[in-house]
Amino acid sequence: MAGTALALTVTMLLAPPAARLWPGVAHVAVQEGNGQRVNRDAKVMAEFEERVKAYSTLHRELESTIPSLPKEATPQQINEHQMALAALIAKTRAKAAAGDIFSKDVRALFRRYLARVFQGPQGRDLRASIMDENPGRLRLHINARYPESIPVASVPPQVLQALPKLPDDLEYRFIGDRLILHDVHAHTIVDLIDDAIPH
Amino acid sequence: MRRVVATLGLSAALLWLGPAAASTSVPAQAAPAPAAQAAARVALPNREGSLKFAVLGDFGTGKREQYELGTQMAKFREQFPFELVITVGDNLYGSQRPKDFVNKFELPYKGLLDANVKFYASLGNHDEREGQRYYKLFNMDGKLYYTFKAPKQSVRFFALDSTYADPAQSAWLEKELQASGEDWKIPYFHHPLYSSGERHGSTPSLRAVWEPMFVKAGVSVVFAGHDHFYERTTPQKDIVHFVTGSGGQLRRGNINRRSGFTASGFDTDRAFLVAEIDRDELYFNVISRAGTVVDSGVIQRRKQP
Numbered sequence: 001m002a003g004t005a006l007a008l009t010v011t012m013l014l015a016p017p018a019a020r021l022w023p024g025v026a027h028v029a030v031q032e033g034n035g036q037r038v039n040r041d042a043k044v045m046a047e048f049e050e051r052v053k054a055y056s057t058l059h060r061e062l063e064s065t066i067p068s069l070p071k072e073a074t075p076q077q078i079n080e081h082q083m084a085l086a087a088l089i090a091k092t093r094a095k096a097a098a099g100d101i102f103s104k105d106v107r108a109l110f111r112r113y114l115a116r117v118f119q120g121p122q123g124r125d126l127r128a129s130i131m132d133e134n135p136g137r138l139r140l141h142i143n144a145r146y147p148e149s150i151p152v153a154s155v156p157p158q159v160l161q162a163l164p165k166l167p168d169d170l171e172y173r174f175i176g177d178r179l180i181l182h183d184v185h186a187h188t189i190v191d192l193i194d195d196a197i198p199h
Numbered sequence: 200m201r202r203v204v205a206t207l208g209l210s211a212a213l214l215w216l217g218p219a220a221a222s223t224s225v226p227a228q229a230a231p232a233p234a235a236q237a238a239a240r241v242a243l244p245n246r247e248g249s250l251k252f253a254v255l256g257d258f259g260t261g262k263r264e265q266y267e268l269g270t271q272m273a274k275f276r277e278q279f280p281f282e283l284v285i286t287v288g289d290n291l292y293g294s295q296r297p298k299d300f301v302n303k304f305e306l307p308y309k310g311l312l313d314a315n316v317k318f319y320a321s322l323g324n325h326d327e328r329e330g331q332r333y334y335k336l337f338n339m340d341g342k343l344y345y346t347f348k349a350p351k352q353s354v355r356f357f358a359l360d361s362t363y364a365d366p367a368q369s370a371w372l373e374k375e376l377q378a379s380g381e382d383w384k385i386p387y388f389h390h391p392l393y394s395s396g397e398r399h400g401s402t403p404s405l406r407a408v409w410e411p412m413f414v415k416a417g418v419s420v421v422f423a424g425h426d427h428f429y430e431r432t433t434p435q436k437d438i439v440h441f442v443t444g445s446g447g448q449l450r451r452g453n454i455n456r457r458s459g460f461t462a463s464g465f466d467t468d469r470a471f472l473v474a475e476i477d478r479d480e481l482y483f484n485v486i487s488r489a490g491t492v493v494d495s496g497v498i499q500r501r502k503q504p
Contacts, residue, residue, distance in 0.1 A: 069333055071340070073334070073335070075295075075296070075297040075330060075334060079330065082330075122404060122407070129390075129405075133399075148294065149295075152324045152325075154361070154363075154390060155365075156404035157369060157404065184329060
């Protein structure tokens with residue numbers, strides 16, 4: 001037990017910054033006893049974080065070109081702001097497609113870590129929480145407005161704890177068993193992972 | 200005048216107010232009389248200097264029942280001048296375009312808004328988060344979770360985002376709860392830690408993270424919604440949990456009365472809760488759309504461990 005804890009600490013200290021920021025990378029690698037996998041996972045994660053950072057930078061640059069929302073905005077102003085930002089992002093990322101941020105390797109890594117979360121003792125409760133009023137399978141498009149008039153599926157703290165932290169302008173959501181990367185201010189879908197929740 | 204009905208040896212002792220308060224065991228088959236909108240009789244101390252507030256959840260349907268409950272709230276306020284309303288989410292259902300904020304919020308509560316009653320919203324899973332957190336009349340200041348000190352008494356509210364309970368929020372919550380010097384620390388949010396709802400029920404994943412913080416901080420009451428009825432639990436780890444999710448929606452007969460923790464429930468019509476805090480006591484009434492007091496009592500403040 002103590003050996004495992006020590007190995008975990010050492011692995012985390014030796015791991016690249018991405019792995020230290022996201023302990024799940026090191027944790028799983030220790031259990032698998034595979035140093036190569038640590039490095040590979042950390043590299044995939046670092047790539048993911050770079051892509052997220054690039055998107056976030058673009059988002060902020062584009063948002064700075066439209067009038068900022070007043071502190072006490074009306075629903076009309078909020079709606080107009082969302083639409084304007086979404087249009088700018090869609091124009092700038094006109095060729096964006098699923099997998100641009102959640103690359104193949106990132107998708108595989110996320111599925112692996114989510115599988116671990118859902119296999120745990122709370123897995124059944126977590127799944128029930130996410131599927132509670134989950135709108136189910138919908139046709140989704142990158143850069144499109146997040147589907148309106150549907151409930152937002154909860155993302156339990158245990159799941160968020162297992163995923164890498166996002167900048168304030170992005171968040172994770174679930175629609176059906178898809179994990180969505182959601183642009184909070186533009187209210188659009190940035191990317192998605194199919195079959196993120198293990199069956 | 201008062202009689203103790205449930206102390207359970209805990210500090211969150213629950214007392215009845217007396218004959219003015221209706222039975223909390225409202226029969227599930229009791230049919231409301233929505234047409235008869237008599238103002239409810241106040242069964243609260245209504246003391247000068249106390250903090251008076253209302254709790255409303257799962258309300259923004261834009262349908263007749265929501266409007267009728269809004270009218271009942273305004274009527275009740277003529278006798279019991281509550282100055283703020285906390286909302287436990289699902290503030291708007293369905294479309295959330297600008298006109299919906301008018302039809303599903305501003306018009307149903309016009310009487311309260313005209314009287315300068317302030318609403319402090321938390322968001323539910325039906326709420327469009329960006330649209331609502333900047334909405335002036337929800338007083339969220341652009342934040343998905345926030346805290347504010349009540350204008351009277353030693354009370355601090357914590358509006359939480361239970362749909363997206365990320366580690367940053369939990370760290371913020373723990374810090375704010377511990378830093379709070381107020382006697383009453385009142386968290387409110389959408390997904391209930393305890394609920395006897397057959398449709399949704401309790402949220403164990405959230406409970407595992409937030410409940411220990413509430414216990415440690417000396418929280419006495421928690422308000423939530425999501426399940427479309429009213430429920431008060433027996434003290435759970437010394438904390439009384441309220442589900443107030445029938446502000447507009449209703450899931451008739453949905454309380455599972457075998458859950459083992461229901462102290463009182465009402466699932467036959469819409470209802471809102473009004474509360475009054477005076478020093479170490481929180482008095483509450485739950486008022487139905489027909490103007491009937493369907494639950495009432497007083498909760499003694501827990502001392503921080």
